[in-house]
Amino acid sequence: xxxxxxxxxxxxxxxxxxxxxxxxxxxxxxxxxxxxxxxxxxxxxxxxxxxxxxxxxxxxxxxxxxxxxxxxxxxxxxxxxxxxxxxxxxxxxx
Amino acid sequence: xxxxxxxxxxxxxxxxxxxxxxxxxxxxxxxxxxxxxxxxxxxxxxxxxxxxxxxxxxxxxxxxxxxxxxxxxxxxxxxxxxxxxxxxxxxxxxxxxxxxxxxxxxxxxxxxxxxxxxxxxxxxxxxxxxxxxxxxxxxxxxxxxxxxxxxxxxxxxxxxxxxxxxxxxxxxxxxxxxxxxxxxxxxxxxxxxxxxxxxxxxxxxxxxxxxxxxxxxxxxxxxxxxxxxxxxxxxxxxxxxxxxxxxxxxxxxxxxxxxxxxxxxxxxxxxxxxxxxxxxxxxxxxxxxxxxxxxxxxxxxxxxxxxxxxxxxxxxxxxxxxxxxxx
Numbered sequence: 001x002x003x004x005x006x007x008x009x010x011x012x013x014x015x016x017x018x019x020x021x022x023x024x025x026x027x028x029x030x031x032x033x034x035x036x037x038x039x040x041x042x043x044x045x046x047x048x049x050x051x052x053x054x055x056x057x058x059x060x061x062x063x064x065x066x067x068x069x070x071x072x073x074x075x076x077x078x079x080x081x082x083x084x085x086x087x088x089x090x091x092x093x094x
Numbered sequence: 095x096x097x098x099x100x101x102x103x104x105x106x107x108x109x110x111x112x113x114x115x116x117x118x119x120x121x122x123x124x125x126x127x128x129x130x131x132x133x134x135x136x137x138x139x140x141x142x143x144x145x146x147x148x149x150x151x152x153x154x155x156x157x158x159x160x161x162x163x164x165x166x167x168x169x170x171x172x173x174x175x176x177x178x179x180x181x182x183x184x185x186x187x188x189x190x191x192x193x194x195x196x197x198x199x200x201x202x203x204x205x206x207x208x209x210x211x212x213x214x215x216x217x218x219x220x221x222x223x224x225x226x227x228x229x230x231x232x233x234x235x236x237x238x239x240x241x242x243x244x245x246x247x248x249x250x251x252x253x254x255x256x257x258x259x260x261x262x263x264x265x266x267x268x269x270x271x272x273x274x275x276x277x278x279x280x281x282x283x284x285x286x287x288x289x290x291x292x293x294x295x296x297x298x299x300x301x302x303x304x305x306x307x308x309x310x311x312x313x314x315x316x317x318x319x320x321x322x323x324x325x326x327x328x329x330x331x332x333x334x335x336x337x338x339x340x341x342x343x344x345x346x347x348x349x350x351x352x353x354x355x356x357x358x359x360x361x362x363x364x365x366x367x368x369x370x371x372x373x374x375x376x377x378x379x380x381x382x383x384x385x386x387x388x389x390x391x392x393x394x395x396x397x398x399x400x401x402x403x404x405x406x407x408x409x410x411x412x413x414x415x416x417x418x419x420x421x
Contacts, residue, residue: 051242051387053330054246054250054327054330055253058329083390086390086394090327
């Protein structure tokens with residue numbers, strides 16, 4: 001029986017507590033998408049993140065909103081939850 | 095036939111609220127189409143704000159790159175030694191002469207000081223945003239929340255240059271903090287000589303009918319407005335303006351013939367001098383909150399309020415008062 005690998009990403013470890021920039025988020029998003037296409041599950045752990053920029057949020061959360069059950073975000077700081085909801089709703093079809 | 099001569103003088107102070115005077119002095123360079131011997135006289139310069147520096151360097155850079163400076167062109171340095179050293183530290187010398195400034199004073203640069211920086215791509219601007227945030231944090235001893243907010247604002251404004259200015263020269267960013275007790279403030283200035291906001295925004299068919307620079311700027315400052323909706327969300331500048339409204343600071347956006355202020359002051363006017371490209375300047379109070387948590391929490395409500403309010407319109411000022419505008 002094939003096993004599903006789980007990839008865990010913890011952006012704060014590599015990029016610090018402030019995640020800013022569409023370029024950075026785009027690179028993360030592409031890494032996530034490659035893993036999902038390969039059949040892996042992906043967990044993005046936002047522990048130790050203080051805040052994210054609007055562009056980062058839109059690129060990561062907004063553009064991955066329809067990625068499906070294989071992707072999950074954990075330890076999302078409560079401070080950014082309204083922003084996440086906002087960018088996700090902005091990417092919904094009218 | 096000898097090349098024409100162009101003499102431009104910067105005399106006195108060019109603070110945040112005198113950006114328009116900086117633009118007027120630089121206007122002859124904006125409209126150059128043929129090489130000329132250009133003399134820029136800074137001998138009687140007293141003060142250059144970070145925003146004026148960023149625009150000054152961006153303009154000279156574009157003029158140099160276009161091959162418009164004939165032999166004999168020169169920038170006459172300030173007579174005042176502190177002003178001269180300040181401009182050298184801000185990399186004005188390096189950018190204009192394409193030479194590194196003397197090494198001795200760069201080693202003596204004070205804590206919290208960073209020069210005016212040039213950025214041309216995603217990795218450049220990210221590094222510039224980090225550096226200037228570090229500088230302001232060192233100089234003004236900011237809280238963790240304020241530091242995050244500064245970083246986010248710098249990132250968003252610089253990213254706009256890379257994504258929308260459509261110029262291979264990118265942009266220039268400068269920042270300075272004034273840590274004096276009782277009126278701790280900082281200023282960030284980011285300038286590019288790209289296509290300008292109206293030309294960028296009207297690439298989106300939803301905004302193709304916009305004919306005025308001031309309407310274009312006012313529209314661009316609304317949430318979810320962008321020339322490239324597939325790639326961008328269009329909320330970076332809106333978030334910055336909300337941050338400054340709470341802080342009591344201001345953001346000035348100048349492009350074409352339009353300036354717009356947001357934050358503690360909201361205004362839009364028409365200016366006679368055409369600025370190719372875009373300048374975004376932020377002036378904030380370090381003794382007041384820079385609170386992204388509060389801004390994000392209020393984002394949905396703020397957007398609904400904007401949607402219920404009046405749409406961007408033009409206000410023409412016959413005799414604009416710079417001091418009143420900046421207050």
